[in-house]
Amino acid sequence: MPAPDQQLSAEQSRQVADTIREEIARRRMSRQSLAELAKLSLSTLEKVLGGRRPFTLATTVRLEQALGVSLRKAAEAPPAQAPAVNGEIAPDGLGAYSRRAVAWLEGTYVTVRPSFGEKDAIFAYRTEIGWDTAASSLVFRESERQDAAFTQFGEVAVPNQSRHIYLVTNRHGQHRLITVAHLAISGEMYGIITTLLAGRGSSLTPIAAPIAYLPIKMVAEATFGRISSDDPNHALYRQHLRRTTDESFALFLPG
Known part of the structure; x- marks a missing residue:
């Protein structure tokens, strides 16, 4: 025993x-x-x-x-037998990319977006992107979220006719979509998240916000959770969030 x-x-x-x-x-x-x-x-x-x-x-x-x-x-359980290399192709609906073609996306990222509950605060968590043999595609999984109940995981779409990458959560028909552009040299990704904001009781409200993915090697001492102005990474995280809109990776039009 x-x-x-x-x-x-x-x-x-x-x-x-x-x-x-x-x-x-x-x-x-x-x-x-x-x-x-x-x-x-x-x-x-x-x-x-x-x-x-x-x-x-x-x-x-x-x-x-x-x-x-x-x-x-x-x-x-024993690991599943890996398919032949030439079979590592994502479904058409995700862009029909090969594993080798998207290997540069795999890794761990510090993910930052504005806090939905506290003005001027930033919400930070970890996201891992890697190849899933069973799904034959890239998948993403979040962790280190302060609101663990809302941790997301899903598929990654990489259309070959677009410079954008899509992180898609679909749970029983309820979707969350993140659309980002990737910087080839430094590895950051900037874009927009569209999701639902939990309110009182069962109330849910559609919400959109800028989002940034930073390769974890870019942040010497990464901090996660709700990041207030006294956190040592607040200025760095804020700088990257502002870059999302300042450099027009995402646009937010007035109503």
């Missing part, structure tokens, strides 16, 4: 974290609530979900009991 403090591998930990984030988003629960149900400290939960600490068997079992789902089943 494995010891309770046995650590999962890096890949297993990543898969378990992905499953937990999906469950949190689906149930619209907070990380604090999950930590309390699993009898874990919020700090421990944040570290394992953020990849700063591997999952142990004991921690995984507690989270399984709290969520009522198996987290190890997916992590222990």
